[in-house]
Amino acid sequence: MTLGIEAFGAYVPIYRLKRQEIARAWSTGAPPGEKSVANFDEDTITMAVAAAMDCLHATDIGTIDGCYFATNSSPFTEKQGAALIATALNLRREVSTIDFTDSLRCGTTAMKCAFDAVKAGSSNKILLVVAESRLGAPRSEFEQSCGDGAVAFLIGNERPVVVVKASYTHGDEIFDVWKGNKEEFLRTHEDRFVLTQGYFANVQEAVSKIMERQKVTNNDFAKVCIYGPDSRRHRELVKKLGFDLKTQVQDQLLNEVGNTGASLALMMLVSALEQSQPNDKILLASYGSGCDAFIFETTPEIGRVKGRLGIEGHLASKRYLASYEKYIMFRQLMVTDAGRRPYLVSSPTVLWRDRKWVLGFSATRCLDCGRLFFPPQRVCYYCRSKDNFEYVPLAKRQGTIYSFTKDNLAQCPDPPEVFATVHLDDVRVFCRMTDRDPDNISIGMPVEMTFRRIHEGGGYPNYFWKCMPMRKTADAVKESK
């Protein structure tokens, strides 16, 4: 059986908030570590696109015929994320787009469906992206624990780097952690009940059944990636299951990233794959309204692909949010002064008509003189040839800052708004800059492109591309150690 994962990638936002800083705001004790925080212009859609780009950096996207998106924190309750993500990635039109949601295990459920679709032959290669940015109420434990992050996998049966040996799933009904459709924040029931009857019971059942059916023992696994709501409960569970904490159990990154919900176990899987040797057996188990479990085995191809940055590279590249107040503002949990600038307007018509460059970030290349234009132009600025062009996607290009300004007058939740003209090889792009340190911007600075929210004119997110300082690659991180 060659069904498995052909490529993988991840995304962790650049911002971290120290748990001590949250504790400072509420005069409470601080849990250890820090959590990742999506920038004000990020959400699960943008993080999914970033993780997908990390995963697909060396893939021919023309072969992809499925795009599955899993999250519990989509910016929309009715409007598909997968179709938007597929458009931003320039996937071809005949792609099966599906959103999976409403469960902590929706990521692994989507993975199961992707395996099944490839196995059944209805799809050849499926891009699976799982992103999460769950919101805990201010002063809640969720606020301390929840982090933001995304993972992406390319599921296929051609050249997998890890094959799926077995899968198991069951559903269960329990009010453990939930959010009603009129509620803004996560809710939970009394924790002993949730742990004993929900988390422990379900995961133990799933893990023991899949191992029993596959006739494998604890010692067969090189790595065990199991969801856990926090480190203490996670430790307690893997102890019950009899795995060795030091050698087998994949770190949950709770002190570096936090609980990324539906992404968590899959982010652990990516972490495990980044360090795997050929023929390693890996156990994966999620939790939420039941449990999904998988047994994977890496192939000799495992060293062949990895995310451009992956978990390791994204963890190594971070900046601290200056204050809890800034976090509260990023998540729009506090009403702040909007300033006296013109209202930002939007138009679904324009966003739709221009989706090829607004979402897909494609320039046009004049087929007569070869010059590139962004935004696309029908009449060539240089040779005036008319309607003779091809589209050229720019999202993967890296470039340099040609000029910039730090604008304090422009509306921005995190001023100054940085506007820049950027050279991406042979095309100039005018855009905003994000994830930047205002004191550290210069002409000639290397940048890459990232899909972000620009504003919420019209009452909905308006997405477009921004430039940002280059985040280091995993290889570069290793070298600098």
Place this chain on the structure above:
Amino acid sequence: MNPGAIRDKVSIIGMGCTRFGENWYENVDDMIIDAAYEAYDDAGIGPDDIEAAWCGTVFSGARGTFLSQPLKFRNLPITRVENACGTGIEVLRNAVHAVACGVYDVVMAMGAEKLKDSGLSGLPDGEMHPVYGQGGTAPGRWALAATRYFTAKNISTEQAKLALAKIAVKNHHNGALAPKAHFQKEITLEQALSAPIIAWPLGLFDCCPTTDGAACAIICPTSMAKKYRDDYVLIKGFGLAVGPGWGKEDFDYNYEYLPETKAAAKQAYEQAGIKNPREELSLANVHDCFTIAELMEYEALGLTDDPIRDIEEGTFTLEGALPVNPDGGLKAFGHPIAATGLRMNYETYKQIQGKAQLPERQLKDVTLGLSMPQGGHPGRLLPAISILGRRED
């Protein structure tokens, strides 16, 4: 283009200009009325003498009724024109062409803008695309040019900020002497240098204000001008260069000079018969929406090949060899967009007539004056130029 077709054919016989500023007590109609009636009085005519009119505004109204309603013009041919910050020159240019071809004799050109009712910091947003370019600001767009310009010319941040501050100090000094200016207050170099940053590298005093105001010209064929006054002022020529608006995106555009401005100046100098603008012009009113704009325009208009040196030497001060923005410019006189071009011509007109309100600001022997407001921002400019001249007969 026939460069000689316009020169000296048409003259200005009357002008009016409101006090520029935060005109809380006047609406745009009030300002139109005040500018028009000052111009009527100046020309010694009344509303019934007007045969046609061109009016301009960018944000404060639309169509010919913008002018006919407050002034009670009955069934005249009136056209509203709009060409961003160049609108004030554009109303005059269109009116002059109509008079020059002989269709009308006495024509009004009016520009008016009411910005202070919007309650906004800065201008309303003209960009309509939901994401591309939306949310940008005028200082931000000029700041992109400043950042690149100073880096490319190897001018240090300190040197650059000082040169820009000197322009701001000069224009505030000039504005302090101009009774109708928005800001009539001197500033110090230190104030300018330590002001809060609006859009790096531009600080507060590098930016012009948003202002209310109106300005008006009444023109007629030069052959008839003597009938109205002896000190009528001749129209020498115009320039208007609307660029393709692609500089921000053009890979080859380098922000080091203003190609549209240079092109508009070439047209205007040809029409006016000017060979050496630095020597021949008595004054220049340029578009100092931001100090970086004035700095780059010195070069684009052919007034210098080393703006930093000339700023240091005081060439463009009231006492200098070629006063630039003698009334304070947009920086201190204010910038009610569509009124600005006519306000600039008002300054030249009064200086030529020797009626510059205060003796301290009256320039000597004024023969030729240039006015250049320009719409847009570097890479997407539309400079409009007019040149007025003194009667030499």
